[in-house]
Amino acid sequence: MCALSRKPVLRLGKPIFLLIFPLMLSFLFNDISPGCTFVIKTHGETVIVDYNEDSIEPRTKIWFYTPSDESYGYVIWGYDRYSYRSQGGMNDQGLFIDINSVGFTGWVNDPEKPDFEGDDEIEYILTHFATVDEVVEFFQQYDIDLSYAIFIVADAQGKSVIFEWGKGRLQTLFKKKDYQIATNFVQTEFDSPEEYTDQRYRIARQILQSQKAPTIDLIRRVLSATRFEAYYCRTLYSIICDLRNRQIYLYHFHNFEEVVVYNLLKELEKGSRSYAIPSLFGVRSFSERFSDQYGSEYGARDLIKIIEEKGIDEGIKRFWEMKEETRTIHRYVFDEWLVKSVGLSFLSRNRTEEALEIFKLNSQLYPESCDVYYNLAEAYMKNGDKPMAMENYRKALERNPDERNIQRILNKLKHEKD
Numbered sequence: 001m002c003a004l005s006r007k008p009v010l011r012l013g014k015p016i017f018l019l020i021f022p023l024m025l026s027f028l029f030n031d032i033s034p035g036c037t038f039v040i041k042t043h044g045e046t047v048i049v050d051y052n053e054d055s056i057e058p059r060t061k062i063w064f065y066t067p068s069d070e071s072y073g074y075v076i077w078g079y080d081r082y083s084y085r086s087q088g089g090m091n092d093q094g095l096f097i098d099i100n101s102v103g104f105t106g107w108v109n110d111p112e113k114p115d116f117e118g119d120d121e122i123e124y125i126l127t128h129f130a131t132v133d134e135v136v137e138f139f140q141q142y143d144i145d146l147s148y149a150i151f152i153v154a155d156a157q158g159k160s161v162i163f164e165w166g167k168g169r170l171q172t173l174f175k176k177k178d179y180q181i182a183t184n185f186v187q188t189e190f191d192s193p194e195e196y197t198d199q200r201y202r203i204a205r206q207i208l209q210s211q212k213a214p215t216i217d218l219i220r221r222v223l224s225a226t227r228f229e230a231y232y233c234r235t236l237y238s239i240i241c242d243l244r245n246r247q248i249y250l251y252h253f254h255n256f257e258e259v260v261v262y263n264l265l266k267e268l269e270k271g272s273r274s275y276a277i278p279s280l281f282g283v284r285s286f287s288e289r290f291s292d293q294y295g296s297e298y299g300a301r302d303l304i305k306i307i308e309e310k311g312i313d314e315g316i317k318r319f320w321e322m323k324e325e326t327r328t329i330h331r332y333v334f335d336e337w338l339v340k341s342v343g344l345s346f347l348s349r350n351r352t353e354e355a356l357e358i359f360k361l362n363s364q365l366y367p368e369s370c371d372v373y374y375n376l377a378e379a380y381m382k383n384g385d386k387p388m389a390m391e392n393y394r395k396a397l398e399r400n401p402d403e404r405n406i407q408r409i410l411n412k413l414k415h416e417k418d
Contacts, residue, residue, distance in 0.1 A: 036100050037200050037226040038182040040175060041214035042158040047243040048214045049096050049154050051088060052235045052254075053077070054228050056333065057298050058291065060237050060277040062250065066268050067092060071127035073268040075248065077239060077277075086122050092264055093130035094156025094243040097122055099149050100184050105165040109402065113143035125153070132159040136172060139163050146170070152182045156243040164188060179208040183226075200226040216240060216249060220256055227254040234291055237277050252281045253288040299323075299332035300342050307346070312354045316361060336366045340375055352383045370400035377409075386413060 040049045053060070057079050063086075067073035076089035088098030099122070118124045121144060129135050132155045144151075146165035154160035160180045162173040166188030173180075173187060183200045190196055193205075204222045211218050219240050227235040238256070240249040246264040260280045278284075299322050307315035325331045343358035356379045363372040377392035390413050397406045 036098075036184070037204060037222070038098060038100065038152045039179060039204050039208060039219065039222050040154045040160045041179045041208055041219060042175075043178055043212055043214050045244060046214050047094075047154070047156055047158045048216070048219050048240065049160075049243060050219045050223050050240045051098050051238065052223055052227055053087060053237050053239075054233055054235050056233060058236060058278065058288070059301070060252075061274055062277055063272075063274040064264075064267050064270075065272050072130070073264075074123075074126040075262070075264055075267070076123065076126070077237065086120060088239075089122060089126050090241050090243070090246070090248070090264060091126040091130070092246065092268060094246060095126065095130055095132075095135075096152075096154045096241055096243060097125055097135075098152050100152065100182055101148050102150055102164070102184050102186055104148060105146055105186055106168065107145065107147040107165040109404070110143045110170075113141065115405075116142040116144060121151075131155045131157065132161050132174075136161060139170065139172070150182060150186065154180075154243060162187065178212070178214075179205075181205060181208070216242075220249075223251070224254070224256050229254070229287055234287065250277070250280070252277055253285050253291075255281070255283065255285045255287075258283055297332060298338055299334050300338050300345075302332070303342050304345055307342075307354055312357045315354075316357060319361065334365075336362060336369055336372065339365065340371065343375060343379070347379055347382065350382075352379055355379045356383065368399060370396045370403060370406075373399065374403075374406060389413070 036054050037052045038049065040047070042048075060077070060079060062075065062077045064075050065073060072091040072093055072095075074089050074091035076086040078087035088096075090096045116124075125135055125138065129138065132153050135153045139151075144163070146163065150162055150164040152160070152162055154175075158175075160175040162171075162180070162182050164171050164173065164186050166186045171186075171188045181201050181204045183198045183204075185196070185198055185201075187193075187196070196202065203225050207218065207222050207225060223238045223240070227238070229235065235254040236252075238251040238254060240251075241247070242249075248262040248264060250260040250262070251258070258281055278288075299319075303315060303319060303322065306318050310318075319334070322332045323330075323334050339358060339362040343355045343362065346352075346358065347355035356376070359372065359376040359379050363369075363376060366372050373392045373396035377389045377396060380386075380389035380392060390410065393406055393410050393413070397403060397410065400406075
């Protein structure tokens with residue numbers, strides 16, 4: 001998944017914002033920055049997919065989770081899970097999934113479908129499903145938030161599908177040729193692929209059409225030709241997956257001369273484990289070093305460290321200094337979702353004092369957001385202050401009257417009060 005959003009309307013109770021926002025840079029910078037690129041290429045028994053992950057958070061990781069009686073084994077990749085969610089992965093059945101961010105699609109709740117109540121759609125799909133058809137049933141059954149995202153799924157049989165919200169409804173775009181491509185736009189908003197203006201899509205299509213056989217070299221050419229590099233966004237890692245053979249080819253900072261290869265089935269035999277992706281590579285490329293010195297970075301981890309070491313008052317003071325700190329551009333990015341992640345990190349550890357101060361800070365920064373008041377209300381509830389919780393639930397509902405979950409909570413609290 002990729003790129004960073006304008007101010008989104010978040011669906012509370014749904015963790016999709018933590019799936020999408022670490023990657024939504026393109027829309028933050030006046031829609032000029034590319035995001036991530038996905039392709040699948042099939043021929044005969046060969047099924048190969050690839051993915052470029054474009055963002056600004058260099059602390060990337062990869063996790064392996066062994067199978068159980070209730071779930072398939074799988075690998076996921078992404079960022080520090082302390083603050084963010086998984087970005088994509090593949091399971092031991094050869095099912096692949098990832099997400100791309102897009103501009104606001106106009107998505108609305110479907111009252112005929114129940115909300116998906118799990119913590120992470122990606123992990124649920126990887127642990128429960130083996131084929132694209134099963135995932136299609138899942139999307140038809142549950143009301144999945146597609147406000148700012150498209151989901152891409154492929155399986156070892158060579159079938160793939162893009163789930164997106166276009167023309168006012170859920171769209172399922174199945175692969176019709178021997179390839180399928182997804183970048184950061186809603187394809188059903190166009191009448192035909194010939195109208196697509198995204199240059200990464202056009203480049204990927206040109207390369208895929210140049211050769212019938214889907215080889216690793218061909219797919220690596222697509223990754224290399226569609227990679228991105230700028231102060232505010234760069235290709236952090238690239239993944240190629242041979243779905244039939246459960247083989248993974250991992251690249252770091254678009255250096256395609258060095259690769260780490262995993263056989264998923266053999267890796268799962270070693271037990272559950274995780275790796276920091278940068279630590280797997282012997283060479284730190286110039287691009288990575290340049291990014292460290294001049295690029296923007298997410299400020300959540302540094303802010304958490306300051307609060308841990310010096311207290312919340314010093315943390316708030318340092319926040320305002322970090323927010324204005326620049327190198328070539330602003331050194332730290334503190335979007336609404338990112339400040340929220342700091343608050344959630346303390347709330348999850350029952351550090352409610354720090355969480356409340358961070359959520360109050362977020363309400364100062366983004367006073368028109370429904371989500372910031374919802375977070376405040378949740379923190380007050382955990383702190384045992386129901387009147388303040390109700391006050392902030394009301395503020396949240398004022399900013400998004402369609403939020404059914406908040407209305408249910410308020411009704412329940414009113415009933416308990418009466």
